[in-house]
Amino acid sequence: AHLARIEAVDEKVHAFLHVDREGALAQARAVDEKRAKGEKLGPLAGVPLALKDIFTTEGIPTTVGSKILEGWIPPYDATVTKRLKAADVVILGKTNMDEFAMGSSTENSAYGPTGNPWDLTRIPGGSGGGSSAALASFQAPLAIGTDTGGSIRQPASVTGTVGVKPTYGAVSRYGMVAFSSSLDQGGPCARTVLDAALLHEVIAGHDPLDSTSIDAPVPPVVEAARNGSVEGMRVGVVKQFRGEGYQAGVIQRFDESVALLKDLGAEIVELDCPSFDRALSAYYLIAPSECSSNLARFDGLRYGLRVGDDGTHSAEEVTSLTREAGFGPEVKRRIMLGTYALSSGYYDAYYGSAQKVRTLITRDFEKAFEQVDVIVSPTTPTTAFPIGERADDPMAMYLADLCTIPTNLAGNAAMSLPCGLAPEDNLPVGLQIIAPALKDDRLYKVGAAVE
Numbered sequence: 135a136h137l138a139r140i141e142a143v144d145e146k147v148h149a150f151l152h153v154d155r156e157g158a159l160a161q162a163r164a165v166d167e168k169r170a171k172g173e174k175l176g177p178l179a180g181v182p183l184a185l186k187d188i189f190t191t192e193g194i195p196t197t198v199g200s201k202i203l204e205g206w207i208p209p210y211d212a213t214v215t216k217r218l219k220a221a222d223v224v225i226l227g228k229t230n231m232d233e234f235a236m237g238s239s240t241e242n243s244a245y246g247p248t249g250n251p252w253d254l255t256r257i258p259g260g261s262g263g264g265s266s267a268a269l270a271s272f273q274a275p276l277a278i279g280t281d282t283g284g285s286i287r288q289p290a291s292v293t294g295t296v297g298v299k300p301t302y303g304a305v306s307r308y309g310m311v312a313f314s315s316s317l318d319q320g321g322p323c324a325r326t327v328l329d330a331a332l333l334h335e336v337i338a339g340h341d342p343l344d345s346t347s348i349d350a351p352v353p354p355v356v357e358a359a360r361n362g363s364v365e366g367m368r369v370g371v372v373k374q375f376r377g378e379g380y381q382a383g384v385i386q387r388f389d390e391s392v393a394l395l396k397d398l399g400a401e402i403v404e405l406d407c408p409s410f411d412r413a414l415s416a417y418y419l420i421a422p423s424e425c426s427s428n429l430a431r432f433d434g435l436r437y438g439l440r441v442g443d444d445g446t447h448s449a450e451e452v453t454s455l456t457r458e459a460g461f462g463p464e465v466k467r468r469i470m471l472g473t474y475a476l477s478s479g480y481y482d483a484y485y486g487s488a489q490k491v492r493t494l495i496t497r498d499f500e501k502a503f504e505q506v507d508v509i510v511s512p513t514t515p516t517t518a519f520p521i522g523e524r525a526d527d528p529m530a531m532y533l534a535d536l537c538t539i540p541t542n543l544a545g546n547a548a549m550s551l552p553c554g555l556a557p558e559d560n561l562p563v564g565l566q567i568i569a570p571a572l573k574d575d576r577l578y579k580v581g582a583a584v585e
């Protein structure tokens with residue numbers, strides 16, 4: 135049924151970069167056979183899923199939305215891919231994304247944009263717009279995303295779906311193509327809080343192949359999602375997460391959500407987190423710095439595209455011709471920014487200062503979580519904007535992640551879930567819930583209560 139749905143609508147939506155029809159049918163048949171033989175089935179047996187094209191899949195193309203990896207077929211599965219297969223999930227295909235996960239609209243994909251199923255002339259968010267669009271257009275009931283600065287939560291917000299960025303280190307990064315390693319985190323996307331929890335439980339857990347993987351039990355997210363409640367909880371509202379640049383309808387739905395939380399028995403606490411105002415600036419130094427280093431491996435020799443290999447160019451020239459042709463403008467901008475921020479003479483002024491701001495943001499969160507159990511905010515300041523509107527204005531694009539970025543810098547957990555439509559444009563608004571590191575279950579407890 136989902137393959138038929140993809141055939142019927144994805145020409146218009148363009149959520150998928152690659153549909154693995156044969157593979158998906160084979161996986162589904164294997165589940166049927168296991169069931170017929172009475173063998174033990176995985177926890178999500180037979181459930182179809184859309185996988186962001188940033189996770190390696192053995193024998194299936196993985197492009198990361200970039201021309202530089204066009205035609206590359208990974209020889210191995212990411213840990214997330216492996217765990218999905220072990221849970222008997224049926225992987226339908228790979229979803230569209232901003233190139234190397236850099237962007238907030240999926241317009242930076244080298245393979246063309248994805249439409250928002252609510253209005254195809256608008257963006258589905260980014261970088262994981264393909265995964266969220268697949269959910270919102272009923273092409274898949276589950277999807278996987280990655281969130282470096284908001285790429286799971288912001289697409290969830292603008293497509294009226296649920297997306298979770300787990301605590302940093304909760305989901306293995308092995309086989310997940312690196313953008314900014316100290317921020318990148320894979321996570322579940324779904325249409326309901328409970329579905330997200332069921333997927334969370336399957337993909338999270340310690341992985342010795344990822345040196346930053348958390349060696350601790352996965353928090354009881356499914357149990358929390360089944361027992362939604364905010365009775366007696368302290369919920370923080372941060373002063374810095376509103377004001378100029380926020381759409382009136384977004385603030386209206388957010389205020390209604392806070393009122394609902396209060397009605398359901400939560401105590402609302404006003405919080406001041408002054409360093410959050412600097413989060414965007416710190417992020418746009420740290421993320422490009424790490425990306426400039428991570429993307430050095432795309433040298434035209436190891437994987438994918440190779441340009442100028444005709445016997446007349448040196449290895450160095452092949453590398454530079456390949457990178458010139460293979461990377462898009464946003465990726466080049468970030469590599470240049472990052473290289474500059476890390477250069478000798480500038481390192482302390484830029485990268486060093488950004489790291490200090492990062493520490494201040496972490497401390498603001500620590501202080502906040504002495505007073506509250508969770509924090510809530512709008513996920514993103516506006517609803518889905520028209521395709522093309524911010525394409526030539528990187529600063530306007532970066533503002534989409536104003537509320538999501540602090541969480542990545544501090545490494546704690548956050549969820550976005552729908553909280554109604556903005557009255558002025560009838561487009562979905564997202565409510566963000568933020569929890570301390572390792573307390574991911576609180577997101578599901580609160581999310582399930584207000585869903």
Ligand code: GLN
Binds near residue numbers: 235284285
């Ligand atoms: N939009 C942010 C960026 O462009 C976040 C991306 C992400 O989370 N991968 O960097």
